[in-house]
Amino acid sequence: MTLALIIGTMIFKMFIMMSVGMIGSVTKLITEEGNKAMTDVLLFIVTPILILVSYQVDFSKDKLQGLLLAIGLSFLSHIIAMVIASIGVKKKNNTDYQVERMGTIYSNCGFMGIPLLYALFGAEGVFYVTAYLTVFNLFVWSHAVILMTGKVDKKGILSVFKSPNIIAIIIGLILFVTGIRVPELILDPLKTITLVNTPLAMLVIGATLIQSNLLKMITKSRLYYITFLRLVVVPLFLIIAFKILGLTGMVPTIILIATACPVASTGTMFALRFDKNSNYAAGLLSISTLMSIMTIPLMAIISEWIQ
Template identity: 40%
Template sequence: MASTILYKTAIMLILIAVGILCSKTKLISAASNKDLSKFVLQVVNPVVIFMSYQTDYRTELVRNLLLTFVISIGAMGTAIAFSYLFVRRKQGREFEIERFSAVYSNCGFMGIPLVNAVYGDEGVFYLTAFITVFNLIVWTHGVILISGEKNFRQVVKVFYSPTIIAIFLGIITFFLRFRLPASVAEALGLIKEINTPIAMIVSGVTIAGTNVMKMLKNYRVYYVCLLKLIIMPLIVAVPIALLTGVDETVRMTVLIAAAAPPATMCTLLSLRYGKNSIYASEIFAAGTILSVVTLPLVVKATEYLTKIL
């Protein structure tokens, strides 16, 4: 499976390069890219998630979905705990951005296309559990970390997001065994197919807006990427490898989501709360590029651990 991940991430790297080219040639401006990003997050991703629930009801799917919730909570909790160990508070250091980037992954933009490519709709079905856990924790712990303010009212806003609404509607239709009319399903299926190319092109345009030379000279960027892309996923991979009685699709879906590059939300929250959004963008850019190599390695390492543990 590691070779499949490598192949898919290589394709994504090409799409990212297209995005960079579109930015450099002024075909896509920063303002247009922001609109495209909203389109992916608020329309395309929710459609992909909802359509993953348009499948035949099976008890096995329900059981695995609940297991994914539990494993996802464990994976996120472990990453948060270790982030405080590896990224210490220090005067003059952007420790909030570094901790956030080390914990929260781009499980929507990168996770959905990768999981869909490897495991299809069933993988995305399980990934919705991780995305739900991600949203609940990022809008509580994540916002408090970046803003420095304890505002738990943010949790309520999570349930109004298109992603969570799509998950709830999907679950309802799944348990009621309601299937969309063929024409509607085909139309939404066409929207679903554009998820990967648009998401990666948006990422490419975002990366093109960073100062690459400055990024390459900042060793802390490499340190945070090492944490997010190698150390944290491997820490999570050990208990996942021990869950031999759990479906491989469940285990590897959580791993891929956890090992995805740093979340774009760090940049968005940094802009909102007056933090160093440029630094957040540099970590996102470096992590996205490096993940093409690290994701297959982490998957391969987990496969090996599963065999020997």
């Protein structure tokens, strides 16, 4: 079975879980308050535990080299996205250019990427995608804040180190490098908690799609243009870069999938925080999430064909 078919199968299963979240929202079983509570549980409890557990592996030079490679490729991915956003989204006569550029650059690597890569590669997939997540957070709290406000926010940049995910990555790295293992009596229950990561994330995404007034957004053509940049153009240029550099294997594949994920939910949060067009940001999140069901397997097919 090719990687594209495996990814397609996993995304279809994830879409079924999303659909349950949609039904729960339509029937009011999942309210906006309930969805926010589930989001907090996912962001502040489940995902950090998943990251921490993924680092509970024996130290090896190969894994360390793979992690360093993942960090380098994550920087490359974001730089490519920034160049494409600056070319494809102009400031002139565009009051929403900040929202569009952020949507083009930043992927939903946490909500969509981690569950998908965990389903595909298990804890090893999460181990390497933490590199992308780290670079994502560094750029979000520096570049994205400057993009949205037009000024440097030193406190905002420093706040990246208060993120539960970043804290989990730092602790996990220390445990990985030193070879310290969490006792099985503690580790086993933590592993059990990680099992809810994918279904919980999909329920949240499904409910969010309904609560973001998706039907009002689907007629806006500009949404599809930005979605095309995020889901097709950025991953394609990364695939070409991998080809030029002669990179193949699990680590480049993981970074490609993280890059090919839909518009980051952080974009909507930042639009709300900095008084930008949050409805437009939510529309980008919704449309790109639905379209990614088709485009992520497509990017895998193209990557396999080119390589």
